[in-house]
Amino acid sequence: MRLPSFLRAPSRVPLLQVVKTSVATVLAWLLAVLLLPSELPIFAAIAALLVVQPSVNQSFGKAVERSVGVIAGVVIATLIGLVFSTHAWVILLAIVVSIFFGWAFRLAPGSANQIPISAMLVLALGATTPGYALDRIVETLIGAALGVIVNVLIVPPVALAPAERDTGLLTSELASSLERLAVALTTPQTRQSLDRLMIEARLLRPMRESAASSIRLGEESLTLNPRKSAHRTRLEDTSRLLTRLTPIVTRVIGMTRALHDHYDDSLIEEPSMHSIATELRRAAHDLLLLAPRVEQTADAEAPATDELPVLTSQLTIARPHPEHWLLIGSLMEDLRRIHEEIVGE
Structure with missing residues (x-):
C-alpha cells in the first residue's frame, strides 16, 4: 500500500x-x-x-x-x-x-x-x-x-556535496547556454526556437538560487562543527565560484533576451556574428575550467573541454548594418563583461 x-x-x-x-x-x-x-x-x-x-x-x-x-x-x-x-x-x-x-x-x-x-x-x-x-x-x-x-x-554532518553539486550544475548549464546562444547567432531561427532559448535561459535563475541555498546550508553545517577546519576551504571556493557566476547568469539572460527581441533572418549574414559565436564557445569552454568538480549527467549538454583557457582578449567588429548595430553592441558589451568574470579581472 x-x-x-x-x-x-x-x-x-x-x-x-x-x-x-x-x-x-x-x-x-x-x-x-x-x-x-x-x-x-x-x-x-x-x-x-x-x-x-x-x-x-x-x-x-x-x-x-x-x-x-x-x-x-x-x-x-x-x-x-x-x-x-x-x-x-x-x-x-x-x-x-x-x-x-x-x-x-x-x-x-x-x-x-x-x-x-x-x-x-x-x-x-x-x-x-x-x-x-x-x-x-x-x-x-x-x-x-x-x-x-x-x-x-558520531560523524558530525557536513553538507558540502549539495553545494558543490548545485554550483557545478549551474556552471555546466551556463556553458550550455552560451553554446546554444552561439548556435542561434549563426543558424536560422524560428520564433518557437527563440522562445525555447529564452525559457532555457530563464531557468538559470532558479538554478542559481538553488546553489546559493545549498551553500547556506553548507555554511550552517560547519557552524559549531569540529570538522569545519578540514572543509572550510572547499566551501569558500564554492562560494567564490558562485559569486563569479552570478553576474554571468544575468549577462547570459540579457544576451538571450536581446537576441529574442531583435532577431531577424538577415542577422546571420553579419560577418561579426560568427566571430561573436566563436567567442561565446570559447567562453563556454573556459567557464567549465572554473569548476573542476562539475558532474555531468547522462543528458548533459555541456561541451567537452581541454585543460587550457582559450578566450581571446580582443575582438574586432566590422561596421554592422544599421538595423543590427544595437543588438551587436549589446552582445559585445555583455560578452566583454563575461570575459572579465571568467578571467577574474
Whole structure:
C-alpha cells in the first residue's frame, strides 16, 4: 500500500541520522533512569529525539528551544497546579496560558509549541510538586545535551556535496547556454526556437538560487562543527565560484533576451556574428575550467573541454548594418563583461 504524497517526504532522512537519533534516545533514557529512577524518562527521550538534526548548529538550536520550552511549560504547569489543584479543566487552562505565554514573548515555534506540550504532560501525569518539576527539567536537559553530544561525536554532518553539486550544475548549464546562444547567432531561427532559448535561459535563475541555498546550508553545517577546519576551504571556493557566476547568469539572460527581441533572418549574414559565436564557445569552454568538480549527467549538454583557457582578449567588429548595430553592441558589451568574470579581472 502506497502512502499519500502529503504523508511522504521528498527524500529519506540519511540512515546515519536515524542511527544517531536512536543512539541518543537510548543513552538519554538509560542515563535519566540512572540519575532519576523515580519516573519513566519520557522527557529525556523526547528531547533526544528532537535534538538530533542534520547539522550540529541545528542540534544546538533545537536543544536550546526544547530546554526553554520545557522549563517554561513545567513552571506554568506547576504554578497552575498549585493554585487550582488537579481538576481536569486545569489541564486545558494550562494549555491556553502556555499558548499565550509563547505568543506574548514572541518565542520561536519550537519553544512556543513545547510549552503547552510540557505543561499538559506534567499535569496529566498528576505530579505538581516542585521536586517533580525540577526532575523533569533536569531530565530534559539530559536528553537535549546527549542529542547534541551524539551529533558531534558520531560523524558530525557536513553538507558540502549539495553545494558543490548545485554550483557545478549551474556552471555546466551556463556553458550550455552560451553554446546554444552561439548556435542561434549563426543558424536560422524560428520564433518557437527563440522562445525555447529564452525559457532555457530563464531557468538559470532558479538554478542559481538553488546553489546559493545549498551553500547556506553548507555554511550552517560547519557552524559549531569540529570538522569545519578540514572543509572550510572547499566551501569558500564554492562560494567564490558562485559569486563569479552570478553576474554571468544575468549577462547570459540579457544576451538571450536581446537576441529574442531583435532577431531577424538577415542577422546571420553579419560577418561579426560568427566571430561573436566563436567567442561565446570559447567562453563556454573556459567557464567549465572554473569548476573542476562539475558532474555531468547522462543528458548533459555541456561541451567537452581541454585543460587550457582559450578566450581571446580582443575582438574586432566590422561596421554592422544599421538595423543590427544595437543588438551587436549589446552582445559585445555583455560578452566583454563575461570575459572579465571568467578571467577574474
